[in-house]
Amino acid sequence: MPEMTVIEAVRSALHEEMERDERVFVMGEDVGQRGGVFLATQGFIEDFGPQRVIDSPLAEASIMGIALGAAFRGMRPIPEVQFSDFVWPSVNQLIGEAARAHYGTNGALKVPMTVRIPYGGGIRGGLFHSQNVEALFFHTPGLLVVTPSTPYEAKGLLKSAIRDDNPVIFLEHKKTYRLVRGEVPDEEYTLPIGPADIKRAGSDVTVVSYGLAMHYCLAAAEAVAADGIGAEVVDLRTLKPLDTETILDSVKKTGRLLVVHEDNISGGIGAEIAALAADEAFEYLDAPIARLCGPDVPTMPFAQTLEDAYMPSPDAIAAELRRLAAY
């Protein structure tokens, strides 16, 4: 199997789906001649032409509103938000309109739209090129929220998202784009939206994460293994719908739960998972449910020291795993 980076996997999925279905098109800032600022659509304008690779004006609300209207007609738009931090002007079209369109028309309208959003920090992006935006979409019925962590998942899940008739918020952690490499099959494949994946089996502590932080959890699990602690790493892959079965099965097995994410701790995904475990696995727990998340400040600041202070690290995760295992 060939090895590729996350951004190469994204590009490969987009290209294959555009070849496969003429209704699929991409639209966003600089996606055409520039090929996108992260080069997700590099070469697409030559392959598919400017009708299907649309350089939009710098106006996120209309990128989303126009994509939504095109989806209503039966196209399968893939609007790109250049950086997650710029999604806010378009949030009415996503949370207010797209999420409600099928429900609010009693099933008459479908929204086969995949919103690609590079998100997350650790790249010296400061307050406006690092944001974690998942909690708001996670909170919104009607949306699907997908957070791949590896090239294999990025490609398989993106292809499924594009073929789905619901609006999908597809969050690509931008630090994984070139940092994370992995094998991707040559042959056609898709991965279902929904199921989590156990990236590492273990019997002592469950650690649930997604995106870049999931890789830090794997590193931490490897580190504590030397101490004889078996950490089971659950990669959510999809935030909405949440794979509650896989989470609960793991927690019931290990009796200990740590949730790790880069997003702010309050009202984040971890809070929901903690509530889930407290509701449905309370009698299996041998330790308090723990969360290791970004602090409640607006994103990771620009200065290296401040960014480091914000980001979850493998060392910090390993320390939490040891604490829970010893509880």
Next chain:
Amino acid sequence: MTQAASSSQIESDANGAVAIAQRSADAEALPEGLTADDLVEVCRQMILVRTMDERIWMMNRQGKVPIAASCQGHEAAELGSLLAAQKDGDCFHFPYYRDLAVKMAAGLTPRQVMLSFMGKEGEPYSGARQFPLQGADLPRKIIQISNVVAAGLTQGVGYALACKMMGEKTVTICYFGDGATSQGETHEAMNFASIHRLPVIFVCENNKYAISTPQDSQMVISDVAARAEGYGFPGFVIDGLDLIACYEATRQGIAHARSAGPVLIEMKVERFMPHTTDDDDRRYRDRDALDAARQFDPVAVFPSQMVSRGILTQEQLDAFRSDATQQVNDATDFADAAQPPDASTIGDHLYVQG
């Protein structure tokens, strides 16, 4: 009141530039494509819509309609515009919440309308999940997802983009009030439509009030249509109380949109009622000015004009009124007796399955 051009013709020169030619509203000749039978039918619709609108308001006061936005004063604009669209046969509509006449002219029955306002099972736009007549009525080529003003403009432009990508000739018509013109998405929608020369008509039903905020607190210009020049497409000011003028502007707008790209048509209308049944316009509207405006009520003026021109007989007009009352009575009784949606359906259609 503002009286703009009584009627207009859009004439494109070789460069696509457009001029308005004035024409008298009571000219004997009918505009292109319009027959005397059309005018008789539109009189019938006008009376039915008004009768329905008044009944809805009454049912709100009786506690049976939770909320309503009246289209009284907008009927000529909406029915004239829809008449042109229906005659064309290939238009799709993104109306807004004051467009009862648009929705009825598109084919909605009085019973369906009343089911919608009372929030009953069988409601055609949203299954009674939304405010009345909000959602989608795809068989009649209408989408209106929300109350967020101007959100439908970018969606309408996207719909038009998709039609163009699919090689279709559909013209998308977006309806909105003067209030929506303040939204950034109105600018974004018009700009994008212009860049891609999309077949879109932007119809601004300017009743000069965004709830209570008068036009001069919303903008310093007198005509929204003037903004079209900044986008590089034509804009027109039409007397929105003149049904034939609104028909003609839309008819020519459709031809222009299909061949050359977007057009903005501002129809100057009146809002005879408060913003909604929850509003009290005595706090902000001058009663004398409102009474003066009512002299130009299109539902009173237009059918009378048709009678005096010999297109409609007084007997027909009387029959339309009694028939409208009968239909609205029937619709009211029907919807009143209908059941609300079953509570167990609250989770239905959250996601497309499969």
